[in-house]
Amino acid sequence: MYINDVSLAPLVVAEPGTSYDSSKNENRWVEVLVDCPGIAKEAATQPEEGQKEEKLYTYRLPVGLEVKPGDILSVPFKWQQVGGIAVRLLAQPPAKLLPEDIRDVEDVIHPKFFRETYWQLLERVSQYYYTPLIQVIRTALPPGLLGRSQARLRLKPENIPNGANEFVNLAAREILKILQSQNDGDYSFKFLKRQVKGFYRAKKQLLQRGWVETYVQMPRYSRPQTKPVVTLTVSIPPIDLSKRQREILEVLRRHGGELWLSELLQICNTTTPTLKRLEEKGCIVIEEREILRSERASTVTADQPKSLNPAQYQALSTITQISGYGTVLLHGVTGSGKTEVYLQAIAPLLTQGKSALVLVPEIGLTPQLTDRFRARFGNKISVYHSALSDGERYDTWRQMLTGEPQVVIGTRSAIFAPLPNLGLIILDEEHDSSFKQDSPIPTYHARTVAQWRAQLENCPLVLGSATPSLESWISVRTSEDTQTQRLGDAQKLSKTFPPSPPPPLPLSSYYLSLPQRINSRPLPPVEVVDMRQEFQQGNRSIFSKSLQQALQQLKQRHQQGILFIHRRGHSTFVSCRSCGYVLECPHCDVSLSYHHTEEGAPQILRCHYCNYGRSHPRQCPECGSPYLKFFGSGTQRVAQELTRQFPELRLIRFDSDTTRTKGAHRTLLTRFANGEADLLVGTQMLTKGLDLPQVTLVGVVAADGLLHLSDYRASERAFQTLTQVAGRAGRGEDPGKVIVQTYTPEHPVIEAVQNHDYPSFIRAELEQRQALNYPPYGRLILLRLSSNDPTEVQNTAQLIVTALPQQEGLDIMGPAPANILRVANRYRWQILLKISLDALPQLPDWEEVRQLCPQSVSLTIDVDPLNMM
Numbered sequence: 095m096y097i098n099d100v101s102l103a104p105l106v107v108a109e110p111g112t113s114y115d116s117s118k119n120e121n122r123w124v125e126v127l128v129d130c131p132g133i134a135k136e137a138a139t140q141p142e143e144g145q146k147e148e149k150l151y152t153y154r155l156p157v158g159l160e161v162k163p164g165d166i167l168s169v170p171f172k173w174q175q176v177g178g179i180a181v182r183l184l185a186q187p188p189a190k191l192l193p194e195d196i197r198d199v200e201d202v203i204h205p206k207f208f209r210e211t212y213w214q215l216l217e218r219v220s221q222y223y224y225t226p227l228i229q230v231i232r233t234a235l236p237p238g239l240l241g242r243s244q245a246r247l248r249l250k251p252e253n254i255p256n257g258a259n260e261f262v263n264l265a266a267r268e269i270l271k272i273l274q275s276q277n278d279g280d281y282s283f284k285f286l287k288r289q290v291k292g293f294y295r296a297k298k299q300l301l302q303r304g305w306v307e308t309y310v311q312m313p314r315y316s317r318p319q320t321k322p323v324v325t326l327t328v329s330i331p332p333i334d335l336s337k338r339q340r341e342i343l344e345v346l347r348r349h350g351g352e353l354w355l356s357e358l359l360q361i362c363n364t365t366t367p368t369l370k371r372l373e374e375k376g377c378i379v380i381e382e383r384e385i386l387r388s389e390r391a392s393t394v395t396a397d398q399p400k401s402l403n404p405a406q407y408q409a410l411s412t413i414t415q416i417s418g419y420g421t422v423l424l425h426g427v428t429g430s431g432k433t434e435v436y437l438q439a440i441a442p443l444l445t446q447g448k449s450a451l452v453l454v455p456e457i458g459l460t461p462q463l464t465d466r467f468r469a470r471f472g473n474k475i476s477v478y479h480s481a482l483s484d485g486e487r488y489d490t491w492r493q494m495l496t497g498e499p500q501v502v503i504g505t506r507s508a509i510f511a512p513l514p515n516l517g518l519i520i521l522d523e524e525h526d527s528s529f530k531q532d533s534p535i536p537t538y539h540a541r542t543v544a545q546w547r548a549q550l551e552n553c554p555l556v557l558g559s560a561t562p563s564l565e566s567w568i569s570v571r572t573s574e575d576t577q578t579q580r581l582g583d584a585q586k587l588s589k590t591f592p593p594s595p596p597p598p599l600p601l602s603s604y605y606l607s608l609p610q611r612i613n614s615r616p617l618p619p620v621e622v623v624d625m626r627q628e629f630q631q632g633n634r635s636i637f638s639k640s641l642q643q644a645l646q647q648l649k650q651r652h653q654q655g656i657l658f659i660h661r662r663g664h665s666t667f668v669s670c671r672s673c674g675y676v677l678e679c680p681h682c683d684v685s686l687s688y689h690h691t692e693e694g695a696p697q698i699l700r701c702h703y704c705n706y707g708r709s710h711p712r713q714c715p716e717c718g719s720p721y722l723k724f725f726g727s728g729t730q731r732v733a734q735e736l737t738r739q740f741p742e743l744r745l746i747r748f749d750s751d752t753t754r755t756k757g758a759h760r761t762l763l764t765r766f767a768n769g770e771a772d773l774l775v776g777t778q779m780l781t782k783g784l785d786l787p788q789v790t791l792v793g794v795v796a797a798d799g800l801l802h803l804s805d806y807r808a809s810e811r812a813f814q815t816l817t818q819v820a821g822r823a824g825r826g827e828d829p830g831k832v833i834v835q836t837y838t839p840e841h842p843v844i845e846a847v848q849n850h851d852y853p854s855f856i857r858a859e860l861e862q863r864q865a866l867n868y869p870p871y872g873r874l875i876l877l878r879l880s881s882n883d884p885t886e887v888q889n890t891a892q893l894i895v896t897a898l899p900q901q902e903g904l905d906i907m908g909p910a911p912a913n914i915l916r917v918a919n920r921y922r923w924q925i926l927l928k929i930s931l932d933a934l935p936q937l938p939d940w941e942e943v944r945q946l947c948p949q950s951v952s953l954t955i956d957v958d959p960l961n962m963m
């Protein structure tokens with residue numbers, strides 16, 4: 095059976111609590127979702143025609159083994175033992191299968207792993223994002239859970255009383271004897287099963303008494319991890335060294351003579367060959383050293399809950415009063431103390447034995463945030479994100495399954511963290527687009543999944559942001575009046591009868607605002623510098639006079655600054671340096687993208703919504719100036735320019751180059767916080783959640799890169815990013831200042847950022863979206879096609895567009911080449927479907943659409959796409 099067919103029927107058919115003892119001669123077969131990439135094409139039992147890689151196989155239950163839907167099993171598959179999930183129990187084997195072809199389930203590895211709500215969540219993801227269930231399960235579970243895991247039994251000697259043998263049957267005694275014969279008291283099921291007849295029942299007895307425990311061992315993680323370390327071997331450097339080489343040795347010396355290679359490279363901004371030369375001269379040694387698997391737990395000093403200001407207090411009491419499901423939008427300006435509200439909302443849950451899930455956009459954000467959580471909750475915190483090694487993820491995941499009350503902080507995939515007793519889900523910086531997965535499938539948005547999960551688990555969901563997404567804003571503001579009124583009532587009640595808690599608010603969405611910074615600190619003033627004027631006045635530097643001056647003062651006043659550069663690498667719109675004119679598509683209201691597919695190919699400007707194209711003009715169509723330029727000045731270039739103009743400023747680069755290695759974020763931020771540099775120069779990563787009180791200056795080198803992304807969400811994203819980055823200034827005692835350099839100071843986004851005016855920005859933006867039927871008013875589905883064959887992919891895209899039904903309320907845009915046409919030798923085309931929520935058109939049958947793709951063309955259906963490139 096093809097899994098998509100069953101996904102509509104409830105997968106868990108057994109009633110909770112009923113178990114199936116195969117000795118009663120009923121339900122002796124089980125359908126198992128087997129996870130076996132690679133070997134699945136040939137089946138253990140004969141597959142039906144047209145089956146795909148993920149499918150259900152039928153197995154028999156051996157006598158004495160109890161299985162329930164949702165259990166993780168180990169089953170034989172060809173010549174291996176693999177993992178699988180029990181999907182449903184059958185009273186009869188499928189008629190087509192010969193009984194002798196059906197193999198036995200080997201064992202239960204994790205009983206009741208999938209609780210019903212968790213299953214439902216995965217199914218919902220599978221349906222909404224048009225993704226086979228097994229693929230969703232792979233996303234949700236740590237890698238390799240199902241594959242090659244081995245169930246083992248371990249003695250718990252501390253629980254075994256004297257004369258234990260009296261209490262259990264013969265087989266159990268045998269098991270105990272075998273386990274006790276070995277120091278660790280630890281054997282695989284497989285081994286024990288062969289040694290002991292009646293293993294399953296005996297094991298059950300022992301488990302019930304708590305004398306043994308089962309666990310899963312993952313052999314592939316047993317290999318220790320190593321990493322190169324650099325050690326200083328001379329106390330006085332030889333005289334023939336260059337100045338640079340001496341500096342490197344000096345840095346090493348100051349760090350106690352030893353650093354991880356990656357850290358040394360970062361700190362000295364040097365290269366491995368340079369270090370190799372030092373090694374040849376006998377000054378240092380580079381060698382591999384083992385690192386521990388768990389993240390080096392930084393020492394944090396415990397802290398106490400802060401006494402809340404009135405706005406925080408109101409937010410907290412609303413959140414804690416919600417019983418069951420409810421969505422809260424916590425809209426707090428930068429530095430308003432949202433994190434403190436989260437912390438105090440979580441604290442009572444832990445004492446009630448519940449757990450909380452905190453999602454954050456990117457891993458660069460977590461060191462500071464996790465420290466704050468650790469300071470409050472100690473070792474109840476665990477961190478879960480895809481940058482962890484498989485082993486770490488697996489360990490953390492096991493920790494969650496214990497059911498101990500805990501707080502899991504993680505990036506988007508942590509929305510699937512299998513915490514059994516969820517009391518609260520928090521999405522911090524909920525507007526951030528890294529919560530959306532572009533590929534591979536499922537192309538889920540963690541906020542959407544969080545909403546479902548909160549509903550299924552019947553717990554509140556808090557969405558926190560200084561710049562809420564339009565989606566979240568709309569979802570809580572539609573019935574605004576009633577909410578405000580009911581909130582008012584609840585408050586009145588609580589004032590009148592302080593001892594008794596007010597009745598739970600009968601609402602499912604709430605808007606809460608923290609309009610002021612902590613201690614009523616002002617938001618920093620934003621100065622907008624018109625770079626066209628700078629250019630006209632003869633300033634050819636990438637820094638305006640105003641920014642230059644501010645940078646100079648930084649050093650004199652012993653303060654620190656942040657310089658923000660939009661994104662590393664390519665940024666592709668073209669604009670005029672004299673008048674600021676940006677080349678746009680005449681049909682689509684988005685800026686044209688610069689396409690340069692290969693060396694020597696002509697330069698083309700193209701709209702990747704509708705495929706309008708034109709050649710690259712020699713002169714500005716508006717003012718005739720020849721100074722047309724592509725935007726995009728990388729961090730590296732800015733850093734070079736800084737060193738040239740301000741040699742006395744010490745800077746740290748903070749971008750995806752310098753933060754690639756593990757722990758680099760923490761290292762760099764700690765060094766900055768300790769005052770080892772005056773300036774932090776970086777990309778998007780430093781816009782989020784940084785709370786550094788000594789930062790007084792924030793400079794945005796060129797806001798334009800953000801304003802003219804060829805995407806309907808460009809304005810929203812630009813407003814959010816600029817507001818967030820501006821929000822890093824003036825969080826401490828000293829007042830802050832923000833300088834935004836731009837060629838289009840009159841742009842509404844720039845004005846809104848300058849005035850810290852979210853409401854008027856969102857009003858204007860919502861109007862535009864509504865007029866054009868873009869989200870949150872309409873829905874989008876993006877079909878991404880790619881192939882090694884440029885013609886075939888283009889033809890397929892055309893074919894699909896022709897085949898799609900013409901309907902009221904369904905706008906088909908494209909096909910058009912993706913912004914970067916060729917990536918890793920694959921040519922990419924896309925088709926954008928815009929769906930009107932009023933007309934609710936019939937969506938195409940995606941299986942039929944897939945049939946139109948030849949073997950060489952792959953198709954990804956991106957539901958609610960955010961990244962259009």
Ligand SMILES: Nc1ncnc2c1ncn2[C@@H]1O[C@H](COP(=O)(O)OP(=O)(O)OP(=O)(O)O)[C@@H](O)[C@H]1O
Nearest residue numbers: 400401402403428429430431432433434612783785
């Ligand atoms: N009630 C309070 N009293 C004193 N200090 C507080 C209080 N609440 C928060 N703070 C402090 O104020 C600073 C800013 O708070 P926090 O970082 O939580 O703000 P935020 O709203 O999350 O900011 P952003 O959205 O900009 O990241 C932190 O250093 C925090 O410890």
Ligand SMILES: [Zn+2]
Nearest residue numbers: 670673714717
């Ligand atoms: Zn011009």
Ligand SMILES: [Zn+2]
Nearest residue numbers: 679682701704
């Ligand atoms: Zn266009």
